[in-house]
Amino acid sequence: MIPGRHEAGETVGDVGEFALIDQMLDGLVDDGRVTVRPGDDAAAFVTEGDTVVTTDVLNEGVHFRTDWSDAEDIGARAVAQNLADLEAMGADVLGVVAAVSVPTTTDAAWVRALSAGMRTECARAGATLLGGDLSSSPHISIAVTALGDLRGRAPVRRGGARPGDVVAVKGRLGWSAAGLFVLTRGFKSPRAVVSAYRVPEVPYGEGRRAAEAGATSMIDVSDGLLADLGHIAEQSGVGIRISSEALDVPDPLQAVAATTGSSPLRFVLTGGEDHALVGTFDQVDVPSDWAIIGRVAEGGGVLVDDEEWDPEEGTGYVHFQR
């Protein structure tokens, strides 16, 4: 039996789709921007600037396992990874809609906990659960679409980095990957990295700060620092040079590396799904508390200490099952 599912209580089938959707969407935090609340054919909201939209799906057995993450964590993570994409554009987060597919035999309490996790993460970010759909399917799938408001700011694109800029990061790197690494080996600790895998700590509000400070390009680290900086390098037509000395390798990552004989720097450079923000700036524009980790150069590619990172060490985040 899968923990947290198929238990003795009411199932999704017992409660019914419409009733459960209503329960999922209950508790809208309305700050005046929502003009049509959930419960009609569609929701509606007001923006001050361009509307920003992104969508991302989490599938059971591919992106999460119900024995490694509880429903609240999965809901929170599904929201967090989408809101991080809005932060990376320099947008204010506004709300999310979620299309949830589960077997009808799933415990209704599991679905309620999932939506509670979504609401918690929305609240952390200053966003709102705007709408949703609940359908039956053979396995659990959670598709979230996030909506933001540029509020008159220009979007921060991937293609704006200029030689001479510095590269700066805000947020965690490698924690989620280290957490996944220990879980796949049957451990549940260090708890700090396992928690980071379950729900990433997105630096909410820092995307707007970076945009206001004049970031020339920005991305959130979902595939790994090197892979995501590769997107900036390619779309900007520049090279990016990272200094490993500038990278923080925190204690929990060192502990995981020491126990397993792996390289702690590998987690930092190639671990995805922490959704740190990394951007390029004129040196004088870097927001306080952002760490400068490298610079933008002529040419192309992403080098670490002026060398290509050893591909044996991994070149990007690979989901645990494909």
Add this chain to the structure above:
Amino acid sequence: MIPGRHEAGETVGDVGEFALIDQMLDGLVDDGRVTVRPGDDAAAFVTEGDTVVTTDVLNEGVHFRTDWSDAEDIGARAVAQNLADLEAMGADVLGVVAAVSVPTTTDAAWVRALSAGMRTECARAGATLLGGDLSSSPHISIAVTALGDLRGRAPVRRGGARPGDVVAVKGRLGWSAAGLFVLTRGFKSPRAVVSAYRVPEVPYGEGRRAAEAGATSMIDVSDGLLADLGHIAEQSGVGIRISSEALDVPDPLQAVAATTGSSPLRFVLTGGEDHALVGTFDQVDVPSDWAIIGRVAEGGGVLVDDEEWDPEEGTGYVHFQR
């Protein structure tokens, strides 16, 4: 082997997630409203009025079967059912984002055809494919989120029907259900109803017309005419009285009913997923070409010829597998 999948050509795994997403999103129809095209962390667009958002998912084996519908049909239908929800608010359609999950062994051509169907349906409606995600999963799941623009109009809600209004409909009723009915019995004809099941014919632009004409409430028929009018009756606190004489029972539905011994009116009253628009209006406001089928009364519930519709005949659309 499932037709149209797992064939000899390249698979999704061969082509890779990023390359296929790029191919899926190629061909954006840009009418100046899109300020950030797909390919960055998020897309961005401009609205003139409130932004309207809705999300809906299609799951393999629950909402579609790949031996009954080809990939283009499935993509078109996933878009159509979401855009219909925007029409039902009286909004102009703007764009969609799609989170597509498929097994990595799926033929890449199947995914390309799916997105081609999405683009075709977007073009029919005057919308654009704004972004997407492609992930692996054990079965096919297509979650679409649609975005619209009220352009300064007030949204047409479900709760605004007033006693004395008339009920009017635009679009097909019962065709999709009749198509599903014959498919489940192993037939492929009448082709008109099978086609209607595969891709509904949403009356694009009619939602705006109804809003501009002064519709007091509106909904799209996704669960069946009686079930969806039930939502209007409940949220408006009124009764709705339908006249069966006013309902068109077209030839293909009569043919299906005659062959199978079923009631053609049952398809019209309870068949879902054609996404006709049904609204309530002051009698003088009904747009031309909308058919008046009943009236709004004091009280509650939905009656047909002043009686409750026999529940033996079915009271709403039931998906073919739960």
